[in-house]
Amino acid sequence: MKEHDDELDCSGLNCPMPVLKTKLKIDKMDAGKVLRVITTDPGACNDLPAWASKVGHEILSNCEEGDKYVFYVKRGA
Amino acid sequence: MTIFTAHELYSAIEEKEDFLLLDVRNEEDHKRFSIEGPNEVMMMNIPYFDFIEEPEEMVAQVPDDKPVRVVCAKVGSSEFVANLLEGLGRENVSHLDGGIISWGNLLVSKRINSESDDYEVWQFNRPGKASCSYGLVFEKEMFLFDPSRNVDYYLQFAESRGAIITHIFETHLQADYISGSPKIVEMTGAVLVAHDGDYSEALHKYHSVTDGEEINFSTEKGPAVSCVHTPGHTPGSMTYLIGEKYMISGDTVFIVSIGRPDLGKMVVEWAQMLYDTLHRRISVMPDDLIVLPGHYTDWEAEADSEYRIMNDFATVKKMNEDIYSIAKIDDFVTYIQGNMRNQPEIYGQIRQVNFGKLTPCENEQNTMDLGKNECAASKHGGIENA
Structure with missing residues (x-):
């Protein structure tokens, strides 16, 4: 398990939700912080x-x- | 929210409707496979995640003087972008039901022969693959040639003609798309007709067709199918002649170019075979045969005024004089080698599926099966690999 600061589980969600939710979440984080994103949508890859x-x-x-x-x-910054 | 089907999109392109096609997939997927139809389409590619980042700026980039049709991989992102466009005041916005996959699997049927004939020849064009399958209907029976995976379409078509599918002819083992034959055989009990040269390795049961064989409808009436072994594109390639009028040429003869003989990696041997086939079996066929090919690459050059991919053999020979006029086998091999290019990696796997040795799930098959063919021998007749 890698180090991360926060986690987002997008299991079961299809496009555009994984990218959309990741954006909303990471926008609230500080530069340099790491978000672990889980998705089941191959399109999101x-x-x-x-x-x-x-x-x-x-x-x-x-x-x-x-x-x-x-x-x-x-x-990013 | 207005949606449109892949077939409605095809019709809009055929009828030269004025609209903008907005592809919201990522740039890589768009470059690998985009929508091509019988006429030019005004197209833009703005990934949906750009709309997520900067909605107003991106919407401003979309021209507002014509209807916008939005396309994505499945359906969620095109709906999202279409909603966004409408939310920002745009009118006349719709999105593709089923996403790009439904375009990739779309079949469009066109009657080839005269309405007054007592039999029917149909072309099933698959614009997403730039490939064609065919149907021959006589009384209550239908022969099918080179069906793709959209098997429901063929079954419904047969039903609409009041016929059942009794035989499925493979012109060769396909490398660029997944054949629908095994599934149709399973559902209808039709006989699969194929040549040992390609199918001996296959796990499916099939009737091993021989050169010169004639296959008739059960009543012994209607047009017969004459089977001609035309190896080269593959060792088991067949050309099927319908009633001495139509040439279902598979990937041997195209309207522009011929089928490339290098997909099996034995370039020199297969090119020599193809040369022999062209000179001894193909060139001697009557000039007035109508060529019905397995693929095309250029609508403008290869379709007639009714958007059917066909032409008479005399015209086909004239259009490809640079190929048919090569008089020495070594020069032909050199021509083939000079036009060679890589084949998509997925072709190896598709062959295994068509042999019955690999059975991916539906989703995987959809992905494997997406994309334009790469079967023509001449570079001008095909797209380059990215």
Whole structure:
């Protein structure tokens, strides 16, 4: 288990909800903090990194845990 | 919120309606596969997450002088963006039911032969794949050629003609799309007709077709299907002639270009086979045969005025003179090698599915099966890999 400051479980939610909820959550966090995002939507796997790189957040890692996809997103400045 | 179906989208493109297609998938997915139809479509790609970040700015980028049709991968994000557009005062906004997958699986049927014939030849065009399957209906029986995965469509079509599907002909083992044959065989008990050259490895039961064989309707009436072995694109490639009028050419003869013989990785051997086929089996066919190909790449060059992918064989030979005029086998191999390009990685897996050796779930099959074909031998006849 990696270190993170907060967690967001988007299991069962489809696009656009995983990205939308991640944005709302991470906007309230301080720069440099890490959010662990769990999603079951395969569509989010391409969209989360594409969105993050555009707005300046960093995906520290992503992995599959069973039928879930887990992303560690570090909030940009 | 107004929704539209993939078929309604196709009709709007065919009828040259003035609208903007707004694709809200991420840029990578948009580049890999986007909507192409019989006429030019005005298209914009703004990912839905850009609308999440900067709603007003993004909406301002969308022209407001025409109806907007929104498309995404499934349906949630297009609905989200369509709602946002409406919330910010835009009118005439709608979104695609079922997302890009429903476009990828869409089939459009067109009657090929004259209404006065006592049999019916139909083209089932799949714009998302740029591929065609075919139906031959006589009395209460239907022969089906190269069906794709949208099996319900074919079954409903047969029912609408008052016919049952009795035979399914494969022109070859497909590498670029998942065949619907096994499922239709399972549901109808139809006979699968295929050549050992491609299917000997397959786990499905099939009738092993031989060169020169004729297959008739059960009443022995109506047009016969003459089976011609035309190896090259694959070793088991078949061309099926309907009543000496129509040539269902699979991936051997296209309206523009021919089927590439390098997908099996034995370029020289298969190219030589294809050369032999073109000269000894194809070129000698009557000029007035109507070519009904398995694929196309360019609507403008390959469709007729009714948006059917067809032309007579004399015209096809003239359009591809650079290929048909090659008089030496070595020059032909050189031509093929000079036009070679990578094949999508997924083709290997699709072959395994079509052999019956791999059975992915529906969702995976939808993803594997999405995207335009890469089957033409000449570069101008296909899209390049990203």
